[in-house]
Amino acid sequence: MTELSEILVPLKLSLIASFSASLLALVFGGYIALILCKKFRGKELIDILITLPMVLPPTVVGYYLIVLLGRNGIVGKYLYQLTGFTFMFNLYGSILAAFIIALPIMVKSARTAFESVDAEFINASYTLGHSKPATFFKITLPLAKKGIITGFVLSFARCLGEFGASLMVAGNIEGKTTTTPLAIYNFVGNGEWDKANILVIIYTVFAGSLLYFMGRIK
Numbered sequence: 001m002t003e004l005s006e007i008l009v010p011l012k013l014s015l016i017a018s019f020s021a022s023l024l025a026l027v028f029g030g031y032i033a034l035i036l037c038k039k040f041r042g043k044e045l046i047d048i049l050i051t052l053p054m055v056l057p058p059t060v061v062g063y064y065l066i067v068l069l070g071r072n073g074i075v076g077k078y079l080y081q082l083t084g085f086t087f088m089f090n091l092y093g094s095i096l097a098a099f100i101i102a103l104p105i106m107v108k109s110a111r112t113a114f115e116s117v118d119a120e121f122i123n124a125s126y127t128l129g130h131s132k133p134a135t136f137f138k139i140t141l142p143l144a145k146k147g148i149i150t151g152f153v154l155s156f157a158r159c160l161g162e163f164g165a166s167l168m169v170a171g172n173i174e175g176k177t178t179t180t181p182l183a184i185y186n187f188v189g190n191g192e193w194d195k196a197n198i199l200v201i202i203y204t205v206f207a208g209s210l211l212y213f214m215g216r217i218k
Contacts, residue, residue, distance in 0.1 A: 007198055009175055010183035017091060017166075017179060018159035021098035022106075025155045029106030030148065036107070037114050054104040061100060062168025069096070070169075093170030094177055098162045102155035109154065113147025114140065146217050153217075157210050160203070 036047060053061050069076040071086045080086050087093040117140050125135040141148075163181040170177040178186065180199055187196035 003195070006183070006195060010178050010180045010199070011202065013091065013094070013176075013178065014160055014180040017094040017098055018156055018162075020095045021102055021159045022152055022156040024095070024099045025102045025106040025159075026148075026152050029103050029151065029155070030110045032103075033107050033110035033114055036111050050107050051104050053101050058097075058101060058162070058164025058166075059168055062097060062165035065097060065100065065165065065169050087169060089171045089173060089177065091170065091177060094162075094166045094179060097165035097169045098159035101162050101165055102158045105158055106151045106155045109151025110144070110148050113144035113151070116147065117143045149217055150214055153210055153214050157207060160206070 032046075032050060036043060036050075065087070066073060068074050069079070069087050071077065071080050071088050076086060076088075085092075087096050121139050121143065122135055125139050126132075130138065161181060162179070163185070166177070166179060167182060172178055172182050172186070180203060184196050184199050184203075187193070187199070
């Protein structure tokens with residue numbers, strides 16, 4: 001690898017993995033948030049399971065992913081036998097790890113946004129003859145938009161910084177799974193401070209830009 005590619009490739013891998021994981025978190029997190037807005041038996045247990053990755057060390061989350069979805073994992077071994085596909089030591093593993101870590105952030109933000117929508121607007125829509133899907137897309141979603149966008153941006157930022165779980169599941173393979181946080185770790189370990197400084201500055205500026213964007217959301 002050239003010196004330039006040593007900087008650009010990890011950035012590219014981070015952006016691909018983070019954006020993919022954030023989109024997954026947006027879709028699944030939004031749906032889970034809608035479910036958690038309702039009252040039903042076992043709601044608290046689901047909420048705890050979804051929130052756990054926020055409080056567990058990322059390496060513990062990575063361990064659980066290996067046990068569940070690794071090549072010899074509880075589910076992963078059947079997936080590998082049937083399709084030959086595995087999440088281990090490839091970019092899909094990075095996306096999976098980032099998705100699991102970011103999912104609670106998206107769920108919490110979207111749930112708060114949905115619950116903040118005034119029920120009177122929703123009831124009025126039903127009274128006017130609108131269906132539940134129409135009410136959701138015309139009333140609930142637009143009113144909850146700010147919280148959902150904030151959740152997506154925060155999820156994306158969290159994905160960009162993912163280190164421990166990604167290292168456990170995807171490894172640290174140069175040019176394949178070495179995302180920017182892992183590259184910074186490698187550079188510092190090898191004493192290549194100039195390269196580490198470049199990536200740190202890029203990440204700091206980008207993170208600051210995300211925070212500025214969040215402040216501008218209306």
